[in-house]
Amino acid sequence: DIVMTQSPDSLAVSLGERATINCKSSQSILSSSNNKNYVAWYQQKPGQAPKLLIYWASTRESGVPDRFSGGGSGTDFSLTISSLQAEDVAIYYCQQYYNVPQYTFGQGTRLEIK
Amino acid sequence: QVQLQESGPRLVKPSETLSLTCTVSGVSMHHYYWTWIRQPAGKGLEWLGRIYSTGSTNYNPSLKSRLTMSVDTSKNQFSLTLTSVTAADTAIYYCARERVMDSAQLGMFNYWGQGTLVTVSS
Numbered sequence: 001d002i003v004m005t006q007s008p009d010s011l012a013v014s015l016g017e018r019a020t021i022n023c024k025s026s027q028s029i030l031s032s033s034n035n036k037n038y039v040a041w042y043q044q045k046p047g048q049a050p051k052l053l054i055y056w057a058s059t060r061e062s063g064v065p066d067r068f069s070g071g072g073s074g075t076d077f078s079l080t081i082s083s084l085q086a087e088d089v090a091i092y093y094c095q096q097y098y099n100v101p102q103y104t105f106g107q108g109t110r111l112e113i114k
Numbered sequence: 115q116v117q118l119q120e121s122g123p124r125l126v127k128p129s130e131t132l133s134l135t136c137t138v139s140g141v142s143m144h145h146y147y148w149t150w151i152r153q154p155a156g157k158g159l160e161w162l163g164r165i166y167s168t169g170s171t172n173y174n175p176s177l178k179s180r181l182t183m184s185v186d187t188s189k190n191q192f193s194l195t196l197t198s199v200t201a202a203d204t205a206i207y208y209c210a211r212e213r214v215m216d217s218a219q220l221g222m223f224n225y226w227g228q229g230t231l232v233t234v235s236s
Contacts (some may be wrong), residue, residue, distance in 0.1 A: 040222035049160065049208055049226035061224065093159060097221025101147075101172045105159040 002026050002096050005055055006106035012114040019081040021109045023094035028074045031098065038098035041079045043090045044108075050093060054079065081111075089113060116140045118209045118227035126203075132196040136209030136227060143167050143187045147212060147219055150194045152205040153229070160205075166193055199234045202232065206231050222229050 003026040028040045042050035052061045054070040057077055058111035063072040067082045081088055094106040122134035136148065150162040163165050163173040163181040177196070185192040196203060206229040212219035 022188070038221065041222075049210075049229055051226075052224045053215065055213065055220065055222045078155055095159075095222065100221060101161075101164055102174070103161040103221060105161070107158045 001102060002029065002099050002104055002108040003072075004094050004096055005091075006094060006109045009107070010110040010112065012112045013081075013084045014114045015086065016083050017114075019084050019088070019111055020045060021079045021092050021094075023072075023077045023106050023112070025075045025077070025096055025098075029096045029098035030074050033078070037073050037077070038096055039070075039072075040095045040097065041076050042093045042095065043088075044093065045090045053092075069100055084111075084113070086113065116211065116225045118211065118225060120207060120209050120227045120230040122230065124230070124232060126232060127236050128200055128234055129198055132199050132203060132232055132234070133135055133193065134207055134209075134230065134232070135191050135193045138190045138192070138211075143185065143190055143192070145217075146214070147183065148192045149210045149212065149223065150209055151208045151223070154202075154205040159173070162194070163213070177206065201234050204234045 004019040005024045007022045039057045043053050044050040053064050053068050058070045069080050071078050091108045091110050093108050097103050117139045119137045126132045144167045147164045147166050149164040153159050165171045165185050171183050180197045182195045208229045209227045210223040211225040213222050213224040
């Protein structure tokens with residue numbers, strides 16, 4: 001299995017400030033055939049199902065605000081919220097889909113307002 | 115618009131069988147994989163397995179001996195059964211579908227059910 005490890009486990013950021021969440025995979029999830037990184041990011045609010053935010057490491061899902069951005073390659077990835085809004089309080093998960101179909105998720109990062 | 119809805123018993127006794135159904139609306143089930151994911155309370159997400167519309171399955175190896183999935187495209191439903199449950203199987207169970215692009219399913223999930231909490235307890 002590919003293990004996805006997120007850091008930090010929790011994060012408190014002031015409104016309007018930048019928030020960055022990291023995700024490290026236990027092996028490279030960059031495909032040499034198409035040069036794509038097989039990682040996605042999700043946002044989960046209390047009592048709700050996860051919502052897909054970003055895939056291919058940096059492609060925003062339709063309707064996701066542009067303050068959300070993803071980056072990284074190989075084994076190290078990040079999700080950045082450029083200017084934190086109150087509605088961004090949630091738990092964020094990364095997921096690898098390189099090892100089809102044994103998909104795995106990170107343990108989650110809880111994002112709160114400072 | 116694709117919608118998924120889980121249903122089934124909310125309480126299951128230890129050593130018994132957990133059974134859930136996901137009803138799909140807004141799209142034909144044909145030519146897609148349909149997935150189950152669970153989330154223990156306060157914990158992360160675990161991919162359980164998926165079933166293709168023809169009935170072909172892939173399971174998480176850690177659960178393979180206890181897990182069975184089935185599909186009934188005429189009813190627009192797919193199901194999960196998990197045998198010999200313990201308290202460790204207590205979780206919110208989600209059904210989901212992978213994002214589709216150019217007729218290919220890509221491995222990330224853009225459609226989810228609301229989830230159903232199943233508690234294993236006597």
